[in-house]
Amino acid sequence: AAELEALKQRACESVDLNAARLGALSRDIWSRPELAYAEHQAHDALTRFFSGGDLPGAAWAVQPRYKLGTAFRADWGTAAPQDPLRLAFLCEYDALPGLGHACGHNLIAEVGAAAALALKAALESLAKPVAVQITVLGTPAEEQGGGKIDLIKAGAFDGLDVVFMAHPSQENAAYLPDVAEHDVTVKYYGKASHAAAYPWEGVNALDAAVLAYNNLSVLRQQMKPTWRVHGEIFLKPNV
Numbered sequence: 001a002a003e004l005e006a007l008k009q010r011a012c013e014s015v016d017l018n019a020a021r022l023g024a025l026s027r028d029i030w031s032r033p034e035l036a037y038a039e040h041q042a043h044d045a046l047t048r049f050f051s052g053g054d055l056p057g058a059a060w061a062v063q064p065r066y067k068l069g070t071a072f073r074a075d076w077g078t079a080a081p082q083d084p085l086r087l088a089f090l091c092e093y094d095a096l097p098g099l100g101h102a103c104g105h106n107l108i109a110e111v112g113a114a115a116a117l118a119l120k121a122a123l124e125s126l127a128k129p130v131a132v133q134i135t136v137l138g139t140p141a142e143e144q145g146g147g148k149i150d151l152i153k154a155g156a157f158d159g160l161d162v163v164f165m166a167h168p169s170q171e172n173a174a175y176l177p178d179v180a181e182h183d184v185t186v187k188y189y190g191k192a193s194h195a196a197a198y199p200w201e202g203v204n205a206l207d208a209a210v211l212a213y214n215n216l217s218v219l220r221q222q223m224k225p226t227w228r229v230h231g232e233i234f235l236k237p238n239v
Contacts, residue, residue, distance in 0.1 A: 007122040014121035015114050017056065022117075025049050026110035033095030036141035039070040042093035046109060046138055050074040055117070057124050060136075067154040068147065072138035076120050078129040088135040088157075089116045090165040092142045104168035105142065111166045112136060135160065179228055186212070 015022075029042045043064070050060045050072075058076060066073040077084055091112035092105040101107075116136045123132055137156060141147030151157065169176070188209045193202030213231050220229065 010125045011118035011122045014118045022110050022114050026106045029093050029106035030101045033100040036094045036144040039093050039140050043070040047072050067156045070140040074136040077133040082131045084131040084133040086133045086161045088160045088163045091138045094143050107168045
């Protein structure tokens, strides 16, 4: 128990030591929001962060544009001889159309980097190395397109034993239930007519869309507590 507390303390000290550069990384990503698969500046900022010689301890092995054009991978491992336990931390960094980083992906990138640095510092403080490999995966296109799905298909997650990620929220929680998402696009077509002279010849597509939206809203009272149905009008419904 004492050794575990010492490792926790070393991890916390690492976060404090790197707080300024982590905050700068987050603000850099936040100030230049980029959409899915186009996160070039965020990718470059993160690869520079892990490639920089000012980080304490042994260097990270960084692979820019790993499997995808804006994904990356950074690895560090102990000198222990046996097969290591492979732990990974994920960084997201894509933004929302018109809203920037309203979903806080700049913070996900910062927390993923901070957690990886903290665990690395704790393991480096051990007198006897343990067989652990730390991987940081930059996973683009979370909001649109499914970047993690692309990376899984490309083999980026092969061999990893445990994968961690944190998401900003209004509360502190170690676990929150996830909701699977399936998008449905419905198009309404009307028929133009003169609203004053010949309104009976027209078909109002807006009325049909409004009625459908209201019917879904009423239907929610019969839905199970874990079900979610949202209507998207121009902007993202998850913010």
